[in-house]
Amino acid sequence: MTHSTTDAAAELRRALAADLIERGEVRTGRWRDAVQEVPREVFLGEAVYRLTEDGSAWRPVRRDRLGEQEWLELAYQDVSWVTQVDGVDAADAMGDVVGSPTSSSTLPSLVVAMLEDMDIGAGQRVLEIGTGTGYSTALLCQALGDARVTSVEVDSGVAAAAAAALARVGHRPRLLVADGVLGDLDGLADDRRYDRLVATCSFRYLPPPWLDQVRPGGTILFTLSGWMHANAQALLTVTDDACAEGRFLTGHRSFMLARPHQPPPAGPLLYPPAGAERPSALGPEVLREPTARLLAQLAAPGAVAVATSRDVLLWDIASGSRTHVQPEDGGWRVRQSGPVRLWDQVEDAIRTWHDHGSPDISRFGLTATPAEQRLWLDSPQGPSWRLPI
Ligand SMILES: C[S@@+](CC[C@H](N)C(=O)[O-])C[C@H]1O[C@@H](n2cnc3c(N)ncnc32)[C@H](O)[C@@H]1O
Incomplete structure (x- = not known):
């Protein structure tokens, strides 16, 4: 990168942070500073996918074809950039790819809104599920220090690219290549309990191993989803008896389903x-x-x-x-x-x-115990629906 592109990137980061503050997504200096520091372009690699105009396929957009300034402008748009479709990285795609996104860099406003919602204090340890490009991991490292951040990614190629990008910007958090449904099983052996767990892929139910890995009083922010692609984000507090309870957040926030929670092929419908x-x-x-x-x-x-x-x-x-x-x-x-x-x-x-008056999601909550998980309306004693665990 030349001096002028470095300056241009810093300017775009400042503009992004200012925009996120104005929209109320960034509410504290900690996450404003992190957005201003972390160079998102490094995490996008050499190409991303853009949906074709008719929405039928994913078209690779290459950094070397765009030129540096245009690539930087793309990187700092507040959009999710898909980096992998059905396991094919954008940089490897020869042409349009038909399929579903399997990895991406989540839009910055959503990442920081989630980090703000979690109210992460200085010195707290965070477990992130779904490293993806590593951009959100870098924000966590920037704000908390590398030693406090562990991130889990199921796809070894995606994880390796994220590790390289993180290293390029000077961060070395603990990165695990594993199924995030299991969380950080190694950490449990060391009696490591996290203060916060945040997932950037979605699940059909709360993966039970997480309940043992977050300390009592700690919080979990995850997206409940399923095979009809309805999404809602729950902020839960873990209790002494390894249960968790909390409410759903307003706003439409969605993530791709975690790989083990995706439906099997349905065959012809x-x-x-x-x-x-x-x-x-x-x-x-x-x-x-x-x-x-x-x-x-x-x-x-x-x-x-x-x-x-x-x-x-x-x-x-x-x-x-x-x-x-x-x-x-x-x-x-x-x-x-x-x-x-x-x-x-x-x-x-x-x-x-x-x-009950067609209530919106903010009137719903979730209770997870080792025995079962239920989504409820207004209170745990209200009408409830069992999660498919
Ligand atoms: C939306 S992307 C994550 C975005 C990322 N936080 C960022 O800012 O770039 C979701 C990621 O979750 C990963 N993933 C899917 N299922 C997973 C699982 N069971 N365990 C861990 N990671 C998983 C995908 O491979 C993908 O990279």
């Missing part, structure tokens, strides 16, 4: 055969409301959903049960097949939600 049919009071529009979709996802946790504006197909992967909802005479008609009546379960959950 087929409509249910003619059979049990009835009118339905609900149509596919209900799944466009984020909280309703989250409840539907918990009501039919083994189902994937394919929805258009006119119809929705649910497919329970384990049992093969299927549900199709489509318009009929100004209303909706549902056809269901297989042992699990998926739409009956979804309707039941949505009815409870409607009966």
